[in-house]
Structure formats: C-alpha cells, structure tokens
Amino acid sequence: MAQQQPQPRRVRTFRPRRNVLDELGDTELIKRYRLDRAGIMYVTEMLRGALESPTSRTMAISPEMKVVITLRYLATGKMQLCNGDDLGPSQPSVSRVIAQTVELLASPAIATRFIKFPRTRQEIQRRQNEFMAISNFPGIVETIDGTHIRIVAPKEYEEEYVNRKNYHSINTQIVFDAKYKILDVVANWPGSTHDARILRHSGLMRAFENNVIPAGCHVLGDSAYPCKRWLLTPYLHPLPGAQEAYNRAHKRTRCVVERGIGQLKRRFHVLHGEVRVSPQKTCKIILACAVLHNICKDRNIQLPEENYVVENPADDVEDGGGNEAAPAGVPNDGLRYRDYFVNLRFG
Structure with missing residues (x-):
C-alpha cells in the first residue's frame, strides 16, 4: 500500500487594503462612513489601545481600518458592503472587527462619556x-x-x-x-x-x-x-x-x-x-449608534x-x-x- 503523501501547506493570501482616509475627501467620507476624517481619527484614538492587535503580524488590521469597517456597517446595515468596498479584510475578519468595535463603543466607560x-x-x-x-x-x-x-x-x-x-x-x-x-x-x-x-x-x-x-x-x-x-x-x-x-x-x-x-x-x-x-x-x-450620533x-x-436644521x-x-x-x-x-x-x- 502506497504511503500517503502529506498535503502541502495552504498559503494564505491577503488582499491589498485601501487607505480610505487618504483616498477620500471629507464629503465622501461623511457620505459613506458618517464621520469626516478628523472624526474618524477622533474615534480611533479613543479606542486605539483596545483595538490594537496584541500580535506583531504584518497583516494585522489597524485600529483605523477597524473603525472604518464598523462605521460602514452601521451606516448601511449591510455587512457585505464592507467587503464590497474592497477594504481588504475577509468576511470573517469583518464580522469579528465589527463585534469588537461595537462592544467598545457600547461599553459603560464610553457610553456614559457621551450620553x-x-x-x-x-x-x-x-x-x-x-x-x-x-x-x-x-x-x-x-x-x-x-x-x-x-x-x-x-x-x-x-x-x-x-x-x-x-x-x-x-x-x-x-x-x-x-x-x-x-x-x-x-x-x-x-x-x-x-x-x-x-x-x-x-x-x-x-x-x-x-x-x-x-x-x-x-x-x-x-x-x-x-x-x-x-x-x-x-x-x-x-x-x-x-x-x-x-x-x-x-x-x-x-x-x-x-x-x-x-x-x-x-x-x-x-x-x-x-x-x-x-x-x-x-x-x-x-447604543454604539447613539454614542456616534452624539x-x-x-x-x-x-x-x-440632511436639509433642515432647527435653529434655536x-x-x-x-x-x-x-x-x-x-x-x-x-x-x-x-x-x-x-x-x-x-x-x-x-x-
């Protein structure tokens, strides 16, 4: 009986990741992610310590990318659009990123700060x-x-x-x-x-x-x-x-x-x-949406x-x-x- 040959190790491939903060202007960022560049960076800096990857992997998803992915999901309600934007991460990664970022935004420390x-x-x-x-x-x-x-x-x-x-x-x-x-x-x-x-x-x-x-x-x-x-x-x-x-x-x-x-x-x-x-x-x-709204x-x-603002x-x-x-x-x-x-x- 012939000896079974070991299967070759599957090589993981990574799609290139876009840097939408550099590619898009504020008008387009607000349209797609509901925050301008300064706002996205403000949220990122607030959550950076918890969003940074504990490993030194080259392809670890950056805190900025995690915030952008989450904002895109909240803005549209369609998780597949986060992938459709060619941001780079796989669908399982997108799902994990959204869950992690939403958890942080809805935490008592953040929620009571803004609401x-x-x-x-x-x-x-x-x-x-x-x-x-x-x-x-x-x-x-x-x-x-x-x-x-x-x-x-x-x-x-x-x-x-x-x-x-x-x-x-x-x-x-x-x-x-x-x-x-x-x-x-x-x-x-x-x-x-x-x-x-x-x-x-x-x-x-x-x-x-x-x-x-x-x-x-x-x-x-x-x-x-x-x-x-x-x-x-x-x-x-x-x-x-x-x-x-x-x-x-x-x-x-x-x-x-x-x-x-x-x-x-x-x-x-x-x-x-x-x-x-x-x-x-x-x-x-x-709760995360309420925090971001504020x-x-x-x-x-x-x-x-938005074409009306009540001025008091x-x-x-x-x-x-x-x-x-x-x-x-x-x-x-x-x-x-x-x-x-x-x-x-x-x-």
Missing part, C-alpha cells in the same frame, strides 16, 4: 431656554419617546420580541434635547414591552422620583406615558383655551424627539432595516442628505422660569399637577 443628562444649573437652564424658543413652553429639559428597532426572529423567547405591529423588535426608550442630542437611551427591552414599563424601570425615572433632577425640570412625552409632576403628557380631550394652547405647544415642542429619532436612523441605516444578529448584540449596536453632534457633522436662538431667550421649586400646596398627583401647570403657564 448623559445635564446636571449643572447652567446646563439645565440652557436646555430649557432652547426648548422655550421652539414654542414658548417653559421648563422643558428633554423629550422622550420609544422607537422599535426591527430584528431577525431570535431563537429564544421569540414571542416576547413581537411588537404590536407584529414584527420582532427591540423597544428602545430615547431622550433628546432641543439640539437633537441624545441625553439618555435604554435599549434592552423586547418589542412587546410597553413604553410605560420601560420608563418605570429606567434610571431616568429614578433620577426624577428621587429628586436627583432639580424641581421645575420637565420632560415631554406622548400619551403612552403616565402623567407626572415631571413628565407632562398631552390632554386626550382638551378644553378650549389653556388646555388647547398647552396641547399645541406640547405637540410642536415634542416634535424634537420624533425628528431626533429620524436623524439617528437616517445617519445609521442599520437601525432602519432588520438587524440580523442576536437581541443582545442588537442592543449594543443601538459625537457627530459635538463635532457639528451633518448628514449628507437660545442665547437670546430670557429665563423660562422653569427652575424654581414648586410652591407649597402644588398637587403631587400627575394629572392634577398638569392642570395646575397649564393654568399657571397657559391660562
């Missing part, structure tokens, strides 16, 4: 003035809403992820200020969960209920949320006069959160379609197709009067407090 509620009196006052400039609604520091991020049907607890529109999703609670910057995001609840339940278990509610947030600060939400002293919802059947005026101002001001969610999903199309990873990984993708806001990086002359607006503590005798019940607030501010 945070204003704490100082000056920060709170500035946000109240910005909201006041929209529709003369006093005391508002943020607007809140829920949005569903479609996911592929999970293998476990599949029925819990089916929302009221009969598709699988992550129900995400998100909070914006008047400049469309994200102040808080909760992305860990299945699609069947009601908005009010997510709020009830959130750190945002604990902060308001435990008086961590100063008295006189208000959040605007729709009728899916319970009406509270700090969370103002619209009247379902407003009476003529003050209640109708309140509802009009409420609607115009609360449009901020709807536009903010629209901006987030247009900036990162991965949130627009069906995310084809596990619910746990999807939650991290949502980085874009901090660096004034606009969407390529905040510095020219006088104090809306929302920071003072409520006087004695103000009702604790949310619905009665809303009546008190409406009669005081819109009567």
Whole structure:
C-alpha cells in the first residue's frame, strides 16, 4: 500500500487594503462612513489601545481600518458592503472587527462619556431656554419617546420580541434635547414591552422620583406615558383655551424627539432595516449608534442628505422660569399637577 503523501501547506493570501482616509475627501467620507476624517481619527484614538492587535503580524488590521469597517456597517446595515468596498479584510475578519468595535463603543466607560443628562444649573437652564424658543413652553429639559428597532426572529423567547405591529423588535426608550442630542437611551427591552414599563424601570425615572433632577425640570412625552409632576403628557380631550394652547405647544415642542429619532436612523441605516444578529448584540449596536450620533453632534457633522436644521436662538431667550421649586400646596398627583401647570403657564 502506497504511503500517503502529506498535503502541502495552504498559503494564505491577503488582499491589498485601501487607505480610505487618504483616498477620500471629507464629503465622501461623511457620505459613506458618517464621520469626516478628523472624526474618524477622533474615534480611533479613543479606542486605539483596545483595538490594537496584541500580535506583531504584518497583516494585522489597524485600529483605523477597524473603525472604518464598523462605521460602514452601521451606516448601511449591510455587512457585505464592507467587503464590497474592497477594504481588504475577509468576511470573517469583518464580522469579528465589527463585534469588537461595537462592544467598545457600547461599553459603560464610553457610553456614559457621551450620553448623559445635564446636571449643572447652567446646563439645565440652557436646555430649557432652547426648548422655550421652539414654542414658548417653559421648563422643558428633554423629550422622550420609544422607537422599535426591527430584528431577525431570535431563537429564544421569540414571542416576547413581537411588537404590536407584529414584527420582532427591540423597544428602545430615547431622550433628546432641543439640539437633537441624545441625553439618555435604554435599549434592552423586547418589542412587546410597553413604553410605560420601560420608563418605570429606567434610571431616568429614578433620577426624577428621587429628586436627583432639580424641581421645575420637565420632560415631554406622548400619551403612552403616565402623567407626572415631571413628565407632562398631552390632554386626550382638551378644553378650549389653556388646555388647547398647552396641547399645541406640547405637540410642536415634542416634535424634537420624533425628528431626533429620524436623524439617528437616517445617519445609521442599520437601525432602519432588520438587524440580523442576536437581541443582545442588537442592543449594543443601538447604543454604539447613539454614542456616534452624539459625537457627530459635538463635532457639528451633518448628514449628507440632511436639509433642515432647527435653529434655536437660545442665547437670546430670557429665563423660562422653569427652575424654581414648586410652591407649597402644588398637587403631587400627575394629572392634577398638569392642570395646575397649564393654568399657571397657559391660562
């Protein structure tokens, strides 16, 4: 019997890798990756220590390339496009790179650095003035809403992820200020969960209920949320006069959160379609997109197709009067407090 010959060792081949940071201008970088060159380098430097390869292999993927690959995926939602751009790495490498970079962006150390509620009196006052400039609604520091991020049907607890529109999703609670910057995001609840339940278990509610947030600060939400002293919802059947005026101002001001969610999903199309990873990984993708959205806001990086910007002359607006503590005798019940607030501010 003839002795079997050993198989020759397969030689790995590497495709050449593009340096898109040198090849493309800022306009094209923003179009394809949602950040300009300076923004991409800012994110890279922030994550460099964790993204650098622990080996000295010649073809190790650089931190810059890892950030570019991840941004391309988040901008399009299509992992194969990262390969289609001829960036160089193989599809398995692309998948590993995206998972690693998203994990870092969604980590508590990074997320709490870029997504945070204003704490100082000056920060709170500035946000109240910005909201006041929209529709003369006093005391508002943020607007809140829920949005569903479609996911592929999970293998476990599949029925819990089916929302009221009969598709699988992550129900995400998100909070914006008047400049469309994200102040808080909760992305860990299945699609069947009601908005009010997510709020009830959130750190945002604990902060308001435990008086961590100063008295006189208000959040605007729709009728899916319970009406509270700090969370103002619209009247379902407003009476003529003050209640109708309140509802009009409420609607115009609360449009901020709807536009903010629209901006987030247009900036990162991965949130627009069906995310084809596990619910746990999807939650991290949502948080990573929120971090990057705020980085874009901090660096004034606009969407390529964004043709409107709400300009609020905040510095020219006088104090809306929302920071003072409520006087004695103000009702604790949310619905009665809303009546008190409406009669005081819109009567």
